[in-house]
Amino acid sequence: QQPVQSxxxxxxxxxxxxxxxxxxxxxxxxxxxxxxxxxxxPVFLMILLKGGEQKGHDxxxxxxxxxxxxxxxxxxxxxxxxxxxxxxxxxxxxxxxLVFGQGTRLTINP
Amino acid sequence: KAGVTQTPRxxxxxxxxxxxxxxxxxxxxxxxxxxxxxPGQGLQFLFEYFSETQRNKGNFPGRFSGRxxxxxxxxxxxxxxxxxxxxxxxxxxxxxxxxxxxxxxSGTRLTVV
Numbered sequence: 001q002q003p004v005q006s007x008x009x010x011x012x013x014x015x016x017x018x019x020x021x022x023x024x025x026x027x028x029x030x031x032x033x034x035x036x037x038x039x040x041x042p043v044f045l046m047i048l049l050k051g052g053e054q055k056g057h058d059x060x061x062x063x064x065x066x067x068x069x070x071x072x073x074x075x076x077x078x079x080x081x082x083x084x085x086x087x088x089x090x091x092x093x094x095x096x097x098l099v100f101g102q103g104t105r106l107t108i109n110p
Numbered sequence: 111k112a113g114v115t116q117t118p119r120x121x122x123x124x125x126x127x128x129x130x131x132x133x134x135x136x137x138x139x140x141x142x143x144x145x146x147x148x149p150g151q152g153l154q155f156l157f158e159y160f161s162e163t164q165r166n167k168g169n170f171p172g173r174f175s176g177r178x179x180x181x182x183x184x185x186x187x188x189x190x191x192x193x194x195x196x197x198x199x200x201x202x203x204x205x206x207x208x209x210x211x212x213x214x215x216s217g218t219r220l221t222v223v
Contacts, residue, residue, distance in 0.1 A: 002152075032211050041114075041200065043154075044211035087153060091207070096165045097143065098212070100153035 001023050003090045005101035011080050012108050015026045020073040022088030029093035031071040032066050036103075037084040045086075048075075050093075075106070083108045112133050114137065114203050114215035122221045128189040131218045135203030141185040143212065144176060147198040156199075159184055191222045 003024040010018055022031060030049050034042040046055050048064035048071060055062055059076045075082055085105045089098035115134040123129050139156050144156040145206035155168040159178035176186040182203075187193055198219050 019186050030208060032207075034214075041214035041216050044213065047208065047211050049208065050216075089153075094139075095208075096160070097155045098166070098207075100145075101156060102152045 001101055003101040004086055005086075005088055005104050007104060008102070009105040010107070012106070014080060014108055014110055015077055018075045018078060018106060020075075020083075020086050020088075020098045022071045022073075022090070022101055024090050025048060026069065026090070026092055027087055027094075028064075028090050030091045031062075032089040033062055033071075033073050033093070034089065035082075035084045036087065036101075037090050038069075042087060059108070078106075078108050080110065082106060086105045113131055114201055114213050116199075116201050116215035117220050118218060119216065120219045120221075122223060123191050124221055125191055125193060127191050128187060129191060129220060130187045131199055131201075131220075133184045133186075133203075133215060135184070135201075136205075136213055138207050139203035139213075140182050141204045141207065142178055142182060143202045143204075144184070145200045147171075147200055147217070148196075153200070156186065188220075193222050196208065196220060196222045200214050210222030 006021045033045040038043040062073045064071045085103045088101045117132045141160045143158040147152045150219045157167045162178045173189045178184045198217045200217045202214045
């Protein structure tokens with residue numbers, strides 16, 4: 001079952017904040033976040049494991065609410081380099097596969 | 111260190127033909143996954159290999175197959191190509207997905223005409 005990402009697209013000005021959500025109907029073992037720039041490969045950002053946690057590095061952080069099977073990616077004080085499509089990938093325990101959401105296209109304007 | 115290498119980068123094939131794509135994972139990574147990416151369907155899981163064994167398979171027809179060699183290099187094969195198989199095929203490798211996620215290659219862009 002594919003996770004649902006929202007919003008599908010967002011346009012921001014440099015310095016503004018963004019939140020991207022990822023919801024699953026299944027009990028998850030982990031949630032991965034990736035960013036893909038046009039014409040490039042997806043790049044791993046971070047992983048959150050079941051148990052409910054929050055992670056972050058620099059101005060990009062994420063949380064995982066195990067009760068709701070939801071994860072959110074937070075981008076604060078966005079930079080031009082943050083532009084791209086963000087994907088969440090969800091994994092069920094023992095599945096050895098990621099099921100990706102449809103992606104959220106983030107555009108940062110000067 | 112070298113990243114995930116996929117060859118070829120671009121392919122044009124005719125309907126009905128078959129194609130083989132190659133993926134060399136990061137040295138030491140034994141898990142290799144394949145994904146199909148299209149504008150309409152996003153990233154769709156094809157299969158995952160670990161130590162030459164297929165551990166999981168996505169919902170694709172039997173025309174899609176793969177294998178992994180003892181050096182962890184992997185190939186995927188698509189037989190009897192259809193127009194709808196046109197896509198970017200991405201390979202990803204991992205040492206331990208629960209710690210470091212997956213590293214993707216740049217992909218092979220397959221066009222079926």
